[in-house]
Every structure is written in C-alpha cells, then in structure tokens.
Amino acid sequence: MAFKGKRFIVGKLGLDGHDNGLRIVSKWLTDSGYEVVYAGLYNSTKRIVQIALEENANAIGISFLGGEHLFYAHQLMNELHQNEMEDVKVVLGGVIPPDDVRELKGLGVHAVFTPGTPKRKILDTIDSLFQ
Amino acid sequence: MSQKEEKMSTYLEGERVPHFRSLSGIEYKEVYRRSEWNGELPDPGEYPFTRGIHPDMYRGRLWTRRQQSGFGTPEESNERIKYLLKVGQTGINMDADVGTKLGLDPDYPLAQADVGLQGTSLSTYEDMRVLYKDIPLDQVSSTLIINPPYSAVIMAQYLLLAKERGIPWEKLIGTIMNCALTQLIGPTYQAQISFFPIDLTVKIGLDVMEYMVPRSPRWNIVNINAYNVRETGVSAPQEVAFSMSLAADYIRRLTKRGLEVDSFARRMAFFSAAHIDLFEEVAKLRAMRRIWARMLKEKFGAKNEKSLWFRTAIQTSALPLTAQQPLNNIVRATIQTLAAVLAGTQSIHTTGYDEAYSLPTEESHKLSIRTQQVIAYETKVVNSADPLGGSYLVESLTDQIEEQSLELMKLIEDKGGFIQCFKEGWVEEQVNEARYKMAEAIETGDHPVVGVNIFREEEEDLKINIFRHATDMQAKRIRYVQEYRKNRNEEPVKRALENLYDLVRRKPEVNLFEPIMEAVEARATLQEICDAMRRATDFVIPS
Numbered sequence: 001m002a003f004k005g006k007r008f009i010v011g012k013l014g015l016d017g018h019d020n021g022l023r024i025v026s027k028w029l030t031d032s033g034y035e036v037v038y039a040g041l042y043n044s045t046k047r048i049v050q051i052a053l054e055e056n057a058n059a060i061g062i063s064f065l066g067g068e069h070l071f072y073a074h075q076l077m078n079e080l081h082q083n084e085m086e087d088v089k090v091v092l093g094g095v096i097p098p099d100d101v102r103e104l105k106g107l108g109v110h111a112v113f114t115p116g117t118p119k120r121k122i123l124d125t126i127d128s129l130f131q
Numbered sequence: 132m133s134q135k136e137e138k139m140s141t142y143l144e145g146e147r148v149p150h151f152r153s154l155s156g157i158e159y160k161e162v163y164r165r166s167e168w169n170g171e172l173p174d175p176g177e178y179p180f181t182r183g184i185h186p187d188m189y190r191g192r193l194w195t196r197r198q199q200s201g202f203g204t205p206e207e208s209n210e211r212i213k214y215l216l217k218v219g220q221t222g223i224n225m226d227a228d229v230g231t232k233l234g235l236d237p238d239y240p241l242a243q244a245d246v247g248l249q250g251t252s253l254s255t256y257e258d259m260r261v262l263y264k265d266i267p268l269d270q271v272s273s274t275l276i277i278n279p280p281y282s283a284v285i286m287a288q289y290l291l292l293a294k295e296r297g298i299p300w301e302k303l304i305g306t307i308m309n310c311a312l313t314q315l316i317g318p319t320y321q322a323q324i325s326f327f328p329i330d331l332t333v334k335i336g337l338d339v340m341e342y343m344v345p346r347s348p349r350w351n352i353v354n355i356n357a358y359n360v361r362e363t364g365v366s367a368p369q370e371v372a373f374s375m376s377l378a379a380d381y382i383r384r385l386t387k388r389g390l391e392v393d394s395f396a397r398r399m400a401f402f403s404a405a406h407i408d409l410f411e412e413v414a415k416l417r418a419m420r421r422i423w424a425r426m427l428k429e430k431f432g433a434k435n436e437k438s439l440w441f442r443t444a445i446q447t448s449a450l451p452l453t454a455q456q457p458l459n460n461i462v463r464a465t466i467q468t469l470a471a472v473l474a475g476t477q478s479i480h481t482t483g484y485d486e487a488y489s490l491p492t493e494e495s496h497k498l499s500i501r502t503q504q505v506i507a508y509e510t511k512v513v514n515s516a517d518p519l520g521g522s523y524l525v526e527s528l529t530d531q532i533e534e535q536s537l538e539l540m541k542l543i544e545d546k547g548g549f550i551q552c553f554k555e556g557w558v559e560e561q562v563n564e565a566r567y568k569m570a571e572a573i574e575t576g577d578h579p580v581v582g583v584n585i586f587r588e589e590e591e592d593l594k595i596n597i598f599r600h601a602t603d604m605q606a607k608r609i610r611y612v613q614e615y616r617k618n619r620n621e622e623p624v625k626r627a628l629e630n631l632y633d634l635v636r637r638k639p640e641v642n643l644f645e646p647i648m649e650a651v652e653a654r655a656t657l658q659e660i661c662d663a664m665r666r667a668t669d670f671v672i673p674s
Contacts, residue, residue, distance in 0.1 A: 016229055016248075017321075019319065020364065042673040066245060067490075097593075114454055114487075115454040116580075118574065118584070
C-alpha cells in the first residue's frame with residue numbers, strides 16, 4: 001500500500017483548544033499505518049511548517065472549530081509555497097461551513113472533512129492522495 | 132443484504148434498537164418493578180434533596196433562561212445581550228473569547244486570528260463598561276464565563292464597573308465561572324499548562340473566591356465546570372465524579388485558609404451537561420444533588436442547609452448534535468432541555484441547531500429561548516416538583532449512578548484528589564480513552580445517530596443560515612487595544628504592575644485579588660497584568 005509509513009504532522013493553529021476530532025483522527029491514522037507526529041495545540045503556521053520540514057513530512061493535518069480556518073489556511077498554503085513544499089498534502093477538518101470548504105479547496109487544500117464524516121471515508125480519501 | 136432487502140426485512144420484523152444500554156453503559160432492564168427499588172424518598176426541599184432543593188420547585192419560580200452569548204467586540208455582544216433580554220432571556224451568560232480565556236490581548240500575534248470568534252474580546256476596564264452598557268447589574272444576574280487566573284481580572288473589571296455606577300457589591304447577582312482545570316475544553320492538560328503556571332492558576336481561583344465571599348454575598352464564587360468535562364465524551368458517572376472531586380479539592384483548600392465551610396459552600400454552584408439519554412441525565416442530576424448534600428454534611432461538616440443545596444446551570448450537550456440534517460438538532464435540544472427541567476435544574480442554555488456550523492444566529496438564539504418557553508408554559512411539566520421521582524426506573528438509575536460516581540470519587544481521593552490526578556496526567560488518560568470509545572461507538576453503529584450512521588442522506592443541501600462575523604472586527608479590536616495603551620497615563624500602570632510583580636515574586640502566598648484590581652483600575656490591560664505575573668514566575672508562553 002502506497003500510503004504505509006507516510007508521515008503526518010497533526011495539530012491545531014492559533015488558540016482554539018477543541019481537540020476531540022484531532023485526537024480521534026490521529027488515532028485512526030496511526031491505526032491504519034500512518035506515522036503521526038502530534039504537534040498538539042497553540043502552534044503558529046511557521047512552527048507547523050518548520051516541524052513538517054524537519055520531520056520530512058508527507059502531509060499536514062489541521063483541525064479547526066472557531067471560524068479561524070480561512071485565515072490560517074491562507075497563511076499555511078503561503079508558507080508551504082515559500083518553502084517550496086507544495087508536495088506536502090494539506091488535510092483540514094472541523095467546524096467549517098460548506099461555502100468555506102469550496103474556498104479552501106480553491107486554495108489548494110487537498111481534503112476537508114466536516115463533522116460526521118465516517119472513518120472509512122476519511123481514510124479512503126487520505127489514502128487516495130498517496131496513490 | 133442489499134439496502135432494499137434490508138428495508139424489506141425491517142418491515143417484516145419491525146424495527147429494533149441495537150442494544151438496551153444507557154449512554155454511559157448501564158444496562159436498562161426490560162421493566163422496573165418495586166423489587167428493583169423500594170427505598171426512602173424524602174420530599175423535595177428535604178435532605179438529601181434528591182427530589183430538588185425547594186419544596187415547590189418551578190411553582191415558586193421557573194428556571195433562569197440563560198443563553199450563552201458573546202462574540203466579536205464588546206459593542207456587538209452588548210447588542211446581542213439586549214436582543215436576548217428583549218425576546219425573553221432572564222439571565223445573562225457572557226462568554227469571553229479564547230484569547231481572553233488565555234490571558235492574551237487581541238494584538239498578541241498568536242491571538243490575532245481568534246479574536247472575538249468564540250466569545251467576546253475583553254481586555255480593558257472600558258471593555259466591561261461597553262459590554263454592560265444599559266444593563267442593570269443589580270437586577271439581571273450575569274454568569275461570566277472565565278477561568279482562573281484571568282477570572283480575577285474580569286471579576287475586578289465587573290466590581291469596578293459596579294462601583295462606578297454606585298451599585299453596592301452586596302447587591303450584585305450572578306456567577307463567575309472561575310473553575311481551574313476544566314474550563315479549557317475539558318480537562319486538557321496542554322491547555323492548562325501553556326499560558327500560566329498551573330499551581331498559581333488554582334491559587335488565584337481560590338483568591339477570587341476568598342475575596343468575593345464576604346463582600347458579595349449573593350454572588351456565586353465558582354461554577355464547577357462539569358459540562359466541559361462531559362463534552363470530551365466521558366460517561367455520566369465520570370462527569371459527576373470528576374466535578375465533585377474538584378469541588379472537594381476547592382473546599383479543602385478554602386477551609387485550609389481558615390474559612391468556615393458554611394461561609395462559602397452556599398455560593399458554590401455547578402455547570403453540568405444534559406446529554407441525550409433522558410432518564411440517565413435526570414438520574415445523574417438527582418444523584419449529584421444527593422452526593423453534594425451528603426458530602427457537605429458528612430465530610431465537611433456543613434450545618435447551614437443552603438450549603439447542602441446542589442445548584443446547577445445546565446447547557447444541553449452539543450455532542451449529540453450533528454452537521455447532517457441540522458434541523459434534527461432542534462428536536463434533540465428540546466428533549467435535552469426537557470431532561471434538564473424534569474431533573475429540576477436552576478438555569479438552562481439550550482444549544483442552537485446550527486452548533487455544528489458556527490455561533491448561533493439571532494434566529495437560532497431566539498428559537499432556543501422559545502424552546503424553553505414552550506416547555507415552561509405549555510407542557511405542564513413544571514406543575515409538580517420532581518415529576519419522575521418514585522419511578523422505579525429513575526430511582527434505581529439514580530442509585531446506580533450515585534454508586535458508580537462514589538466509587539470513582541473514592542479512587543480519585545485515594546490518588547490524592549482531582550487536582551493531583553490532573554497534574555499527573557491520569558485525568559487526561561481517562562478523557563482520551565473515552566473520546567476514542569465515543570468515536571468507535573458511532574463508527575460501529577453501537578451508538579446510533581440519526582443522519583450520521585443511520586438514515587444518512589448523501590449529497591445533502593444545507594438550507595440553514597450561518598452566522599458570520601463582521602469582516603473588520605478583528606482588525607478593529609487589535610487597533611483598539613494598541614491605541615488604548617498609547618493614550619493612557621503610563622505612570623500608574625507601571626506602578627501597579629511592578630507592585631503585582633513584586634508580590635508574586637516575593638510573597639505569592641498573599642491574596643492577589645486586590646493588587647490585580649489595582650492594576651485594572653490603573654488601566655492595565657488583561658495581558659499586561661498576566662504578563663507581570665508570568666515574568667515574576669519566569670513563565671514563557673507560546674509565540
């Protein structure tokens with residue numbers, strides 16, 4: 001399987017601490033063969049990208065709740081671009097209204113998962129990013 | 132089986148739920164008989180208050196309708212508060228934004244993108260003045276949702292506002308949440324240790340309580356936050372045991388300061404969840420009343436009857452609410468609200484149907500209030516106290532939850548109390564385990580959720596309105612606080628902050644509330660006050 005051993009940096013950006021979803025998806029990723037580096041809460045975009053660089057990550061997974069997703073997604077995509085890290089997949093999740101999901105995809109975000117998405121769908125979509 | 136075949140077999144055999152366990156894993160019996168429960172049941176208003184703290188309950192007075200609100204600038208939140216009061220809200224429930232809850236001003240780089248998103252942004256004394264413009268502090272009760280040590284700053288702002296308006300502090304009615312360790316998204320360890328030293332956090336929470344007790348006798352000094360614990364996915368007995376154990380820690384520490392238990396216990400209240408398992412939630416709240424009453428009387432020697440009253444605010448849990456088919460959430464929240472009413476709570480926040488998308492719109496906020504009004508005025512469930520009391524099912528479930536909770540409380544006490552368990556990471560382990568179990572139960576269908584793992588509709592079109600923040604709100608707040616610092620008289624600020632720094636550095640055991648209030652009065656901002664204390668403890672925050 002192409003995705004086995006792929007390395008994910010998983011965390012939250014800014015101050016929001018709601019991490020139920022992040023914890024759960026991290027476990028699902030680990031259980032299905034991904035390597036997860038759990039960056040936890042209170043990261044700046046710079047810090048997440050720095051970790052991704054140091055860890056030679058294949059993907060970054062960020063979870064949002066409070067409505068800060070557009071601000072940080074713009075910042076994250078720019079930061080990756082500046083570091084010539086466009087090959088790193090960006091996967092976002094959390095409380096994100098449908099219009100914003102479209103906008104995020106337009107920014108080049110590879111996948112967005114909103115509440116209630118089944119585990120199978122999340123994992124299949126992520127696996128397919130590495131096919 | 133194909134979907135069609137499955138449907139046909141459902142028609143033939145009838146529908147069944149997958150099992151008969153409660154949300155917390157208690158097995159419901161097929162039928163409850165007298166043999167299951169034949170106990171003593173003192174009346175409502177009688178010790179141990181299983182049936183309610185008042186003999187007449189909602190006949191005497193309905194619960195307070197207290198919708199959480201707060202977003203954007205204090206000006207915007209003031210408008211929303213007035214709107215809510217106009218449509219029938221009877222108490223204020225003011226939520227601060229995440230930056231405020233972490234002691235950061237809007238212009239702190241890591242805070243800027245979160246300003247005003249999940250609550251209102253409060254930094255200066257003038258912010259409090261704007262937030263409560265035209266609202267009589269001695270006539271409407273307010274809950275201020277803010278955790279220690281920042282609760283000291285917000286409480287000081289509120290007290291100074293009362294002073295400015297000539298309202299004596301003994302007339303203030305309301306609550307400061309002021310609960311260390313559980314406010315920030317339940318008991319998440321990282322959230323508690325990243326922005327302030329944890330022991331000083333707990334200590335300043337107690338300072339606030341100690342300061343308020345003699346000066347503001349109608350003010351609740353803490354709302355022990357069971358709700359945020361439950362929202363991580365733990366069981367009802369865990370919600371009870373964690374919050375009761377934390378309360379016990381507070382009581383021990385306050386009495387250690389030389390305070391009489393009866394001087395403060397009646398001003399301690401709880402903030403609990405109403406989840407979707409109706410009978411279990413009613414049983415849980417009845418069990419909590421009994422556990423509190425017995426704990427206060429037998430363990431802590433309280434003599435005043437009011438010390439034995441377990442009083443709680445309820446918020447209907449957001450965990451059962453779904454992004455899929457969001458109108459279904461109106462039904463869920465109604466049932467959860469009914470559970471809270473049948474359990475005899477003191478105040479209710481009914482969570483909005485748009486919870487899985489954004490903060491509530493005005494429309495959604497109003498519907499939450501109307502939900503409570505329909506239950507209060509139309510259904511007649513308020514006419515008798517503890518209407519489910521004496522039900523074999525509810526009584527035996529109450530006993531079971533009490534028993535499981537007490538067992539867990541004993542375990543926590545043997546491990547050194549909740550605060551100790553939290554610091555050692557034990558609480559975090561329990562919480563994480565519960566989260567994974569919750570997710571797994573939804574995945575396997577063991578916990579059915581309509582619209583999510585059953586009766587799901589793919590390619591659903593969202594038809595509800597979604598709340599949007601004003602686009603310039605964050606920039607406005609950032610500018611505001613920067614200009615505020617430029618335009619004030621610097622000398623008193625410097626003096627007050629140096630004094631606070633010195634005290635924390637040299638005499639951290641003294642009550643820090645007054646020096647914090649002096650800094651607020653001198654026009655120091657929230658973060659400046661917190662930074663002075665951080666510097667004094669050589670504490671570095673994430674940047």
